Amino acid sequence: MKNSISMIVLLAAVMLLAVSCGNKAVTAEVIADKKQDTSVAVVLKDDRLNAIYPQYVKLTKALTDNDAAAARIAANAIGEGVVRLQLKESMKQEADKIVATADIELQRKAFATLSKELIALIEQSGVQAGTLYVDFCPMAMEDNGASWISAARDIRNPYFGEKMLTCGGIKSTFAVNNN
Numbered sequence: 001m002k003n004s005i006s007m008i009v010l011l012a013a014v015m016l017l018a019v020s021c022g023n024k025a026v027t028a029e030v031i032a033d034k035k036q037d038t039s040v041a042v043v044l045k046d047d048r049l050n051a052i053y054p055q056y057v058k059l060t061k062a063l064t065d066n067d068a069a070a071a072r073i074a075a076n077a078i079g080e081g082v083v084r085l086q087l088k089e090s091m092k093q094e095a096d097k098i099v100a101t102a103d104i105e106l107q108r109k110a111f112a113t114l115s116k117e118l119i120a121l122i123e124q125s126g127v128q129a130g131t132l133y134v135d136f137c138p139m140a141m142e143d144n145g146a147s148w149i150s151a152a153r154d155i156r157n158p159y160f161g162e163k164m165l166t167c168g169g170i171k172s173t174f175a176v177n178n179n
Contacts, residue, residue, distance in 0.1 A: 042130035042151050048085040049121055052078050056118060059098070060148055063111055063158035064165070068102045075099050075107070078114070091117045108159050112146035119147060122174055131175045137168035147171060 044050050055077040062070035079095035082088070094117070097110035119134055133150045140146035140159035148158055155168045 042132060043128040044122060044125060045128045046121065046125035048087055049118075049125060051085055052081040052087070052118075055081065056114075056149065057151070059111065059114075060150070060156075060158045063104070063108055064156050064161055066104055066161040068104045068107060071104070071107050071111075072099050072102070075110075075114075087121070088117055104161075109141065111148070111158060112141055115146070115148045119149060122149070127174045127176055129176060131173060133170045134172045134174070135168050136171035137164075139164070139167060 042053070044053060055074045059071055059074035059078065062068075062074055075095040075098035079092050079099065082092040082095065091114055094110045094114035098107045098114075101107060122132065130151065133153060134147050135150050135155055135157075136145060136147045137157050137159050138145045140157075146159055150156070153170065155166045155170075157165055157167050160167055
C-alpha cells in the first residue's frame with residue numbers, strides 16, 4: 001500500500017512537472033476567499049522557477065488549510081522538480097523534510113526555509129508578467145518571523161492557518177521591471 005501511494009505521488013509529480021515545463025505562462029491559483037477562486041497569470045523570467053512555482057502555490061494552500069497530506073504531495077513535486085531542473089540542493093532538502101513528516105508544524109518550519117530560498121531565486125531572476133507579493137508574518141517561527149510568496153494581495157497565512165489566517169502583511173513586491 002505504501003509503495004503504491006509513493007508511486008502515485010511520484011507519477012503525479014512527474015506529470016505536473018512535464019506539463020508545467022512546457023508552459024510559458026503559469027496560472028497560479030489565488031484564493032480570494034473560501035467561496036471564490038480567481039486565477040492570475042504569473043510568469044517568472046526563469047523557466048525552471050515557472051516549473052516549480054505552481055507546486056509552491058499548492059504547498060502554501062495546503063499549509064494554510066492545515067492539510068499535511070496535500071503539503072507532502074506538493075513538496076514531493078517540488079523536490080523532484082528541483083532535482084530535475086538542477087536548482088539549489090538546499091531546496092530539495094527542505095522539500096524532503098516536508099515529505100518525511102505528517103507533523104504540520106515541522107512542515108511549516110521547512111516551508112519557511114524553502115520560501116526564503118525561492119524568494120532569493122525570484123529576486124535574482126525577476127518576474128516577466130504578473131505580480132508576486134512577499135508576505136511576512138512576524139509571529140511565525142516562534143516570533144522570529146517568516147515570509148512566503150503569494151500572487152494575491154490578501155494575506156492567507158500558511159504558518160498559522162485558521163488560527164490566525166490574516167496575520168501578516170506585504171513585505172515587498174515582485175513585478176515586471178520596465179527598465
